[in-house]
Amino acid sequence: MISLPLIYPILDTAALAGRGCPVVEAAEGLLEAGAGILQFRHKGPFTSSIFASAERAGELCRAAGALYVIDDRADIALLLNAGLHVGQDDLSPADARKLAGPDRIVGFSTHNEEQIRAAAAEPVDYIAIGPIFATGSKANPDSVVGIEELRRLRMLTTRPLVAIGGITPESFSSVWTAGADSIALIGALLPERCTKPDIRARAELLLAAAKSWCHNRA
Secondary structure (H helix, E strand, C coil), X not given: CCCCCCEEEXXXXXXXXXCXXXXXXXXXXXXXXXXXXXXXXXXXXXXXXXXXXXXXHHHHHHHHCCEEEEECCHHHHHHCCCEEEECCCCCCHHHHHHHHCCCCCEEEEECCHHHHHHHCCCCCCEEEECCCCCCCCCCCCXXXXXXXXXXXXXXXXXXXXXXXXXXXXXXXXXXXXXXXXXEEECHHHCCCCCCHHHHHHHHHHHHHHHHHHHHHHC
């Protein structure tokens, strides 16, 4: 079974563009801070420049020994030899696994009990659940899960569980304590000044919070 880092950064191109931060600079900052996994998330067309950014981010992940995952797009994941994350309306997890093969990481998004129970039969390495809290990263977000429901849903699967949606450093402890193996972050990664040094400094603080939680739990 795959072991995921406590922090799972998502390179959301729209969020980064909104802060004027190039994707590759963000990837460099996160990896220099010690991130063990990155997901590339782009909801629009894959232009040549977007593809080049995704390709470079993958190269940086391989050099750093970090996992690299592409959101939604199985074709791009195959071209870049990356893992793949699919949602409820994307390619089915079974078909995603056929394309990815047995060795690449495949993740699957869920939002409620019915979906998380169904995911138990799918050939995926981890299950994402959310939004845990209200989030602005999606135009039409699913219903908020909440901490108590996360705790209950944790009991329904033995797969690694990634919590996502509206999670901030102040809520890290409650989310991990409720059973999440990893916390996916988008907006919380982005400081007011969105340069590579600023992102690296922000990521270092977030990763330090994860280390502190592990130490205190032990």
